[in-house]
Structure formats: C-alpha cells, structure tokens
Amino acid sequence: MRPAGRDRGRRARGAGGPGALAATNAGYAVVGTIVVLALLAVAAAGTLVVTQGELWSAGRARSRVQARYTAEAGVRHAVALLAPGTTFAPVVAAQGGVLDAGAPGPLPFPGGGWTVFPGPPYGYGVTPSLLPAAGGPAGERLLLLARATAVRGAERTMAGTVGRAPEPYAPAALAVGAGGVALEGAAVASAGDPARVVLDATSAETGQVAVAAATEAQRAAALEAIAAGGGALLGAHASAPLLWPDVASYAAGTGIAAADPATVAMPVGTVAAPAAARLSAGTLASLSGYGAIVASGDLELHGAVDWSGALVVGGTLTVDAGPCRLAGIVFAHGVRFRSACTVRFDGDSVRMADGALRLPRAAVLLALVDA
Secondary structure, three states: OOOHHHHHHHHHHHHOOHHHHHHHHHHHHHHHHHHHHHHHHHHHHHHHHHHHHHHHHHHHHHHHHHHHHHHHHHHHHHHHHEOOEOOOHHHHOOOOOEOOOOOOOOOOOOOOOOEOOOOOOOEEEEEEEEOOOOOOOOOOOEEEEEEEEOHHHOEEEEEEEEEEOOOOOOOEEEEEEEEEEEEOHHHOOOOOOOOOEEEEOOOOOOOOEEEEEOOHHHHHHHHHHHHHOOOEEEOEOOOOEOOOOOHHHHHHHOOOOOEOHHHOOOOEOOOOOOEEEEEOOEEEOOEEEEEEEEEOOOEEEEEEEEEEEEEEEEEEEEEEEEEEEEEEEEEEEEEEEOOOEEEEEOHHHHHHHHHHOOOOEOEEEEEEEEO
16 A cells, blocks of 8 residues: 555645646736736826926927017017107107007007907007117117017017118108199190109119109009199109108107298208208298208298208198209108199208208117017
8 A cells, every 4th residue: 555645745746737837827927917017007107298298398388489479570560650750759758650640550659559469369569668879869769568478378578679770761752641642733734735743763773763652542643643734753653652751740859940931041051061941831932952841731832942852741732833843852741733843852862961950760670589
C-alpha cells in the first residue's frame, strides 16, 4: 500500500497544474488592462484640459488682436474726420475742426458717441486731447485715445499721435464747398465768344485738378455750371475729393484782427514781402498783390483783380471784376462769377502765401501705439 501522505502530495500537485496557471495569467492580464485603460483615461483627460486651456488662451489672444484692430479703426476714423487747419485746439474745445461741424460722426468730437463697428460686441470710442507743443505752435499735435471692445470681453486702447502735413493743403485751382459754382451775367459766354471763365490746373505739379468739391455730386454740378456758362477747364478732369477747411476756426487762429474790406488799400504785399490779411464780410473795390487773404464770411471782388497766393473764403465769393486773375489757390464755400476771370493753380504762389500766413494742412497720423 502507498502511504496516504504521498497520495495527498500528488493531489496537491495536480491542483496547481496548467489550468490553474492559465487562470492566474488571465487575471493578471485583466488587471493590467484596467490599469492601462485608467492611465490612458487620465492622460486623455489631461490632454483635453491642456487643449481646452490652449484654445481658451488662443481665443483670448485672438479677441485682443481683434480689439486692437477695432481700436486702430477708431483712430483712423477720427483722423479722417479732421478738417485741414493749423491747430487742433478747436477740436478739443468742441468748437470746430471737423470736416462737417453739423455731422461730425459718432465720435466724442462735437456730437459725441460710441461707434459700433463692425457690429456688437465690437465698437470704439475716441477721445481727443492736445499734446504739449514740441518746438511748434500750441495745439499742433493731437492725441487720440481709442478704446475698443471685442468678443470674450476683450478691451484694447490705442493711442494715435496726429499732426499736420508738411505742405499746405492745395487740392485744386478752385476748391468749392457745398455752395457750388454759378456763372451769371457777363461771365456767361455768348455764341462765338471765347470762354469767359477759365479754371486752369495745367501746373507742372501732379495731382491737381481744376475743381475740387466735397462730394462727387457737388463737383459734377460745378463742372456742369461752368460748361453751361461757356467756361473752360484746363488740366486734369479727374475726381478730387475735397476736405473742407474749418474757415471760421482757421481765421480766428491766425491771430490777425479782422479788417473791413472797404478800408483795405491796394496793392497788398509783394513777392519779396507777401501780405497776410484777415477780412470781415464785405466788398473789395479791387485786389492786387501777393500773399494770403482769409475771410470767414461772404466776400465780393470788384474792379481790377490781380492776385497771387491764397484766397480762403468761408462764405460765398462773388467775382464781378475786370480784368480778373487769381493765381495760386481759391477756397470758397460757393462762387459766383459775374464777370470774366481766370483762376489758375500755381504751386509757387501757394508756397509764397504759406510763408506769409500758415495755410491749412491736412491731418496725418504720425504714430500709433498701445496705450
């Protein structure tokens, strides 16, 4: 007989055979798989969190860039609204200095407000203030602060430094405002007669036209009136947009006392010493000389007219003179030609006049930075 202990040992060895080992290995595999899946789940969750954070950061960065561009649009919009001039003091004082004082645009200039651009939640508001003079006249530099909003509550403020162009603003031989141009009486050429009114922009300087007006419709009306009256246009006929100067603010900023036209003696100024004069509304019995004349109201010219320089009239300029020659540039809200006259653009005469009296200049953006 076999000992009972030996049989028990054999049975014990049989219980730990290949089947039991396979079951043990399968259990280890399940546990390992669960651990790996758990680790993968943790890694995936971490990746999602990191990705979400990066997307949020990228979105915020993008919204800040959008807010920046919106603020930049606000600065450039404001610059486009500024009228040619020599000082920005009227803008800050809300007394003028914008192209259309009656409708200056939705900015904190006269009229004020917030501009929604290109649509909610994008928008901007612009605040102007004067910068200290840097070797130039006070009010010659303007600071524009444009605060803008965008998506995700992003805000950005841009600061634009605005100055004046180095050259006088001189877009055409005749720069006319909303008052238009009219040819009346002796200014209208009869059949077979040569043109009685000549607007000449045949200067060697490029970019000049005979007539510039605030809108293309106004310019077309002016050209039609000149053509109907038998006038002549010499030089380029291309469109030239006009930035109408704030004549009232400009006249007040000259620092020259307004004189009665009836008391002005002729001639006024010479080539070597051009004159600077500010006139009240009225009538000049004649006009001859060199320099710059500014009148904030209506002005009539009679007698002989031979003027070289700049003539800036905030009201209606009526020409009833003979002979009549105006060389340089003429700004007028409206013009009535009642007699023959030649208006010729001349860059040298404009620069000569600018030496006598600083002429209006267009606003230009000098710098744009984050505020």
